[in-house]
Amino acid sequence: DTAVSQTPKYLVTQMGNDKSIKCEQNLGHDTMYWYKQDSKKFLKIMFSYNNKELIINETVPNRFSPKSPDKAHLNLHINSLELGDSAVYFCASSQVAGQQETQYFGPGTRLLVL
């Protein structure tokens, strides 16, 4: 009955590969996000989707492509992985795209690119 879930929890892969991380929320929320946490614990938003539409797209390489098949899912596909992509990726959701809304985070996906 996890509210925001991510798969896989750990991902180890070689440079140049393409990989996807999946996120699902069962809270009935309209808005979902992807954040990246680097090795120094610095957290930065990457994307935000509201009802399957992109509303925030921070400066992220176009190798990163979010896909929202429905409002309960926001997957992150990464092409041509680079060493610098190693990080923890967090998915989050909020009821609506309001500024006062609490964002609920998933447990994270630890990506290591070798």
Added chain:
Amino acid sequence: AQSVTQLDSQVPVFEEAPVELRCNYSSSVSVYLFWYVQYPNQGLQLLLKYLSGSTLVKGINGFEAEFNKSQTSFHLRKPSVHISDTAEYFCAVILNNAGNMLTFGGGTRLMVKP
């Protein structure tokens, strides 16, 4: 541009002692303020948030924070910490003209010692 500064990267403290984790922000517009906690190998959990009204906000697990507009601060406090409070704490803001984009500080690692 806005930024969030957490002045202390690590705060060691003995069990049952009081603690204050500092957070300052820079913004020329009004903000909404949040504190999140990240336990080891887990996602982020909301501790508390300030949206408007009373500047003293009470959150979960006995934490509270005070919004000080003149000092642009939102310090987190707990009068008596437990070993289980050992975690990474993140301060975050949303500008009221920046959609729902959370901007995080660099985090403060609270280490509670017996």
